[in-house]
Amino acid sequence: MNVLIMPDSFKGSLSAPEVAAAIQQGMEKVLPKAEFQLLPVGDGGEGTLDALISSLNLTTATAEVTGPFGEKVAMRYGFKESQAFFEMADLVGLPKISEEKRAPLQLQTKGLGELVIYLIQQGFTEIGIGVGGSASVDGGIGFAAGLGYRFLDEKGEELLPIGANLGKVVAVEKPQLELENVKIKIINDVQNPLCGEQGAAAVFGPQKGLKPEEIPLVDEALQSFYQQAESDILSLAGAGAGGGMAAGITAFAGGEIVSGIDYVLDLMDFDELVQNADLVIVGEGRMDQQSLSGKAPVGIARRVPAGIPVVAICGSVDKELTNTAEAGITAVFPIVSQPMDLSEAIANTEINLSRTAENIASLYHKLVEKF
Incomplete structure (x- = not known):
């Protein structure tokens, strides 16, 4: 049997x-x-990396990246042959942020983009990123900054890449990036769009710590930001995952949103x-x-x-x-x-x-x- x-x-x-x-x-x-x-198994949420490490017998390692409060932290990833995997929750997961420090518009996700650059430099050609279980709502602006993007305000000054500054962005400076030879998969278990009644702020914001009065303002800021950055993201199913992280990985790194459980099952x-x-x-x-x-x-x-x-x-x-x-x-x-x-x-x-x-x-x- x-x-x-x-x-x-x-x-x-x-x-x-x-x-x-x-x-x-x-x-x-x-x-x-x-x-x-x-x-x-995991479907993109917290614990997906642990499941993959166990089921696929992945090797684990760490890399130094920027943490949620601007400090340097060691972030882990798993790998096998040309594939590498990590999850957003290992950097800014709800269990990692104490209740008194939960401020979804202030947390930095720059380390996620930095880790992608590091993994590419190590020669990995497929990177799977679980985006569930996060404590941030930044629309992926922090991730993009980790790739080298710079976001400027109306005075031409660089903004700190956090959710609170999404609505202040008036110009974007793009880095020289070579992502043609890498596939980035966004391991996701929801179909929510970025904005609207079913969007990142309205549906997931309260559990991350957004106050009721902040929700419409954040939704408007996300809408404004992506009207400038890449308007197609606003109609993309699943873009609201991870506080809009799925939108950021798609827009700034050419990532592809995939069904979390189907992706994991295929790997197995x-x-x-x-x-x-x-x-x-x-x-x-x-x-x-x-x-x-x-x-x-x-x-x-x-x-x-x-x-x-x-x-x-x-x-x-x-x-x-x-x-x-x-x-x-x-x-x-x-x-x-x-x-x-x-x-x-x-x-x-x-x-x-x-x-x-x-x-x-x-x-x-x-x-x-x-x-």
């Missing part, structure tokens, strides 16, 4: 590799002779691996209706051949979740067995995962025996 275990991270508790290990621990109590293949040669599977286990911290739009579990399920059951194990399941079978998921199991505080649930994630996985394995084993 061959079981593929392919969870996303359970944010706030366990990384995707840790979730996969806990699921295996529970299932092998009932299925000791089964072959378990642990392939933790998933379509070939799944042919020998008897059971596929997926999971994420919380499954709700938004999950059905293409988050990791559903993205995997849609590519599993008919006849192979796909079971989702989740931290919690929204009571209004429907149509999971239509998305290719055979059954969904929450791991919390009784009412408890969130802090208690997070503290017991590993135990609850293992127990739930053991029960699923028992049910599967009995059903297979019967038929």
